[in-house]
Amino acid sequence: MPRRRPPMGPDLVALIRAQAGVVTRWQLREHGVPDSAIRTLLGSGRWTVRHPGVHATFSGDLGRTAELWAAVLACSRRPRLEPGVRHSPDAVLSHETAAELYGLTDRPSAVIHVTVPDGRRRPVAAPGIHVHFSMHLAHRRHPVQSPPRTRVEDTVLDLTQTAPDLDTAIDWLSRACGSRLTTSERLAVALQTRKKVRHRRELQYALDDAADGAHNLLELRYHREVERAHGLPAGGRQLRRSLGDGTIYDDVDYGGHATVVHLDGRVHRQTRMFQDMSRDNAAVVEGRDPLRYGWHDVTERPCHVAAQVALVLSRNGWTGRPRPCARTDCLFRRSAA
Incomplete structure (x- = not known):
């Protein structure tokens, strides 16, 4: 005589499906599934134990979503069972x-x-x-x-x-x-x-x-440690421009002074080399001076970067003066002395 499957109403089936096939023993009890039926399913190999009291309603690998559900259910509080009351995981x-x-x-x-x-x-x-x-x-x-x-x-x-x-x-x-x-x-x-x-x-x-428009860590560091720390004018961030059939974005655009700064925080640049060249070439064609800096430049040599940007900005009409930053060896501090 074949073994009878445990009673599983539509609510329990929906719950198991929503939890990627993972269910707890207390959830099964809330839906009226007896422990004997659970033991039968586990003993037959159709269900497996992922964590104590947490079961996968299938055999084989869990997959990432089911594994995450199993972790949530394993850490959730096991509530006292009350007739007609349904509890959700609290983890x-x-x-x-x-x-x-x-x-x-x-x-x-x-x-x-x-x-x-x-x-x-x-x-x-x-x-x-x-x-x-x-x-x-x-x-x-x-x-x-x-x-x-x-x-x-x-x-x-x-x-x-x-x-x-x-x-x-x-x-x-x-x-x-x-x-x-x-x-x-x-x-x-x-x-x-x-x-x-x-x-x-x-x-x-x-x-x-x-x-203010900085979209990544290198842009944040440039804005804070190069621009603001040295009193440079604030450039526009991620300004969109058309280039042929495509669109490019300038990381920092000093529009009034015909200068753009491109920031590259990647270690390996080959995958974007031609796009970077296109941006630089487009800036030159449009009569703007492109400057390019990487992570090491901005984080280790911000004063040198500020000095170069200030020089190009001054050449293109900026009348301001950079100021020393908080670094004791700042180039502008030494020049002022």
């Missing part, structure tokens, strides 16, 4: 894992990051899962995204707090703004709601620069 994906889902990084995180409400019992340790705690998770949880995750603004700010250095923290801000997933204004509002923030002042400055 969410966060940090690098949420960034992966939002497309802020193209590399799946080796460790799955999950955040749970602060104050409740620590989840049972599961391999490959890093658990964070938050007192404000109810407000930082995205209301509709699946699998559950923190809002994009809170994801980015969480990453700034776990970043190994300030440059990495600011890079997360610029990625989020540059990808148009959020805005500097929305990130600034989220920043203001947090009481304790490492590098708060620097992050706020970076958001102010992003609001």
Whole structure:
């Protein structure tokens, strides 16, 4: 006589489908599936155990989405069962894992990051899962995204707090703004709601620069350490121009002084070499002086960069004077002396 399949109503089927085929034992019990039926399915090999109390309703590899759901469910609180009451997972994906889902990084995180409400019992340790705690998770949880995750603004700010250095923290801000997933204004509002923030002042400055049009970390550093620190005029950011059949963008355009600055933060430039050449050539044809700087120039030699930009701007009609920055070895400090 063949074994009978356990009773699964349409609500449970829909739940399992929404969770990429992963379900918890307490969810099954909420929908009336007896433990004996669960043991039968596991014993037959049709279902598998991913974490204690978390089952995949299929055999074989989970796939990334199912693996993320399994991590969320493994860290979620196991509620007391009450007749007619349905509970949702209270854990969410966060940090690098949420960034992966939002497309802020193209590399799946080796460790799955999950955040749970602060104050409740620590989840049972599961391999490959890093658990964070938050007192404000109810407000930082995205209301509709699946699998559950923190809002994009809170994801980015969480990453700034776990970043190994300030440059990495600011890079997360610029990625989020540059990808148009959020805005500097929305990130600034989220920043203001947090009481304790490492590098708060620097992050706020970076958001102010992003609001002025800087789209990546190198542009932010140029705006802060070359332009603003030395009193150079503020150039236009990412101005769009037509070039033949295509469109190009000038990173920094000093339109009134016939000067453009192109910033290249990549280590390997060959893949974009011809596009860069086209931008430079177009600037020359239009009677503008193109300057090009890389990461090392802007971060290690900002005073030299400022001196070159100031010289070209002065040659093209700028009547201002650059000022010394806070560096003790600034070129303009030495010249003033």
